[in-house]
Structures are given as C-alpha cells and as structure tokens.
Amino acid sequence: MSDVPELQESAGRARRTAFVRPLAVCALMLVVIASASGEPFVRLSSDSAVSMLTRLVASPAALSAPDDALPGDLVRVYAAGDAIDALELVSEDGRVVLSAPPIRLSMANIVRATAFLIGLDSTLEPGEYTLRGIVNGEAGPQHALTIGERAFRTSEFSLTPALTTLRAEPDPEKDRQTRALTALILSRDPDAIYHTGPLHWPLPATTRRTGLFGDRRVYLYSTGARARTVHVGLDLAAPTGTPVHSSGNGIVRMTEFRIVTGGTVVIEHLPGVFTLYYHLDEVSATDGSIVAAGDPIGTVGATGLATGPHLHWEVRVNGVPISPEELTERGLLSGIRPSVP
Secondary structure (H helix, E strand, C coil): CCCHHHCCCCCCCCCCCCCCCCECECCCCEEEEECCCCCEEEECCCHHHHHHHHHHHHCCCCEECCCEECCCCEEEEEEECCCCCEEEEECCCCCEEEEECCEEEEECCEEEEEEEEEECCCCCCCEEEEEEEEECCEEEEEEEEEECCCCCCEEEEECCHHHHHHHHCCCHHHHHHHHHHHHHHCCCCCCCCCCCCCCCCCCCCCCCEEECCCCEEEEECCCCCEEEEECCCEEEECCCCCEEECCCCEEEEEEEEECCCEEEEEEEEECCEEEEEEEEEEECCCCCCEECCCCEEEEEECCCCCCCCEEEEEEEECCEEECCHHHHCCCCCCCCCECCC
C-alpha cells in the first residue's frame, strides 16, 4: 500500500553542481561531466553509441521516439544536438500535459544528442498526443504519439479503526511529511547519473504480488466511509525481515520512518528518476550514501499503512509514477547499460 493522494503528478527540476564519480559500464563507457548550465551530460564511447548518434545527426530536425505507448510506460525520446531545451507532451486539444528536461549525450566533450524521459501516468486518457520540442521558448520538432487504453484492476481493502485513523484523520506531521516527499520526487539533481540500464528487482522476481501498478483501490473505513485512490507502485509480499535490495546504482535521498509509508527509502538513479521503497521494518541505507544495484537497504515490514508484511516498490520520473516491471526488462536509457558490481 502507499499514500497515493499525497503525491500528485507534476514535473519539477532542481539545479545543483557537484562532482560525481564516473559510472562504470559494459560495452559502453559513460563519464559524467558537469556543464556550465548545470545540465546533466553523459559522455559516450562505443560502436553502438556512434551508431545511435550518427542516425540522430543524419536527421537533425527529427525526434527519435515510439509511435505508441500505454499508460504507465516510460517513453524515451532522443534528438540530435543540444538545441531542444525541453520536451512537452501535448494533448489533442493543445493542453501541455507535462514537460521533461534534457539529458545531454556527448562524445569527445561535444554534445551530439539529447535524451528526454517522459513518464505516462496510469490515469492518462488514451488518445492522440504530440511530443513537442521547445527551442529557445518556441515550438520545435514534433512527433505524434498514440496512447492506448490499458486495463487496471479494482480492489477493496478493509481498514481497522487504527488504520482508518492513520489514513483519514488530519495530522500536521503527516502533512509535513507529505510536502517533504512531494518536493523530493519533483526535484532533479543534474549530476545524479548513476544508472542507465534495466532496474533490478528489490526482492526476487518470483515474489508474490499483492498489489499491481495502477490498481483502482477502494478503502473501506471502519466508520463505514469509503475512499477511492490509485495504486502507484507494486506490492510484493514477503515475511518480515526479508532483505530488500536497491534496484540500481544511485544516491540515497531519503531514509525516514513516515506515518503512512512507514520505513521509507528513496534513491535517485538519473536526474529526476527515483525508486521508492515503503513499509520497511528496518532501514539500513543512509542519507547521501552511494549504493550499487543489489545493495541491501533494509528489510520487509508492515510499518505505516499496511495490512501485512510487504514491500511497496515505486518508480517516479519527473514526479510521474510509472510501472516498475517494464523497467526491469529495458534500460532507462535504451542501449546504454551499466555494469552492476
């Protein structure tokens, strides 16, 4: 379970300049470099990288993007050069649904391409959309994107009086915690380039799933009232004390015991790309520490709003929740796969 209402879909960015160690990769070498503007840079060196950038440079006015996607997907978009400052997802009626900042890709210290990561919320209406690049504040290259319809389950949860109070009753501390977590997942450290490949399961992939991404949930309060919400992560049932591992290389941004999510760890893997781990019984990760994929960060528990021991595993991209499972099969940045210690 998780406190879905406290985190609203949005996009944000935070700017900070700091030295970041090189990220080791296999078949493709990434070196993080800081630009004067504070934008994230990824330096590339391999035959596959040359091939990708050559294709982009050959069509400088085009966006390399999929033609269709589903709610919950991560849409990866690439463009030649560094002219595009942001990428917008625009609905058929002209409304800007969200905007993604750039990640620059370079070889020999020269910017050759730009990547954008667009997360599609599970509540996004199916239809025809446009990916629109913004160049110097004006509309630039565009690409049509069809977002299909995706079916989600509906489930009900009966809450005890204690859990009803925990979720429904006003609490200034709960509000403070909500604001802090919301601000974090809407932030973006341009130097946080640690992991570009597929995510790793924090528990074995065969672990029983008790809640799926996008589930439409109904909470049945002990008072007789009902509350509807959307589940933005994946619930994995396991005994209390089962070790939980980091899904990828990254920097720990939060370790806290929160009222609703219990023992909580938040890790940033790319600028604005976070994994979140809730309801932990014990937290072993520390704020500001660098972790590798597979490192232990805590143990499964039933803390916070939980009806039994499980891990709530969540992924946020520029504030938008997306399906974690898809990211275990395909890299965050396609074709760029880091080695895992």
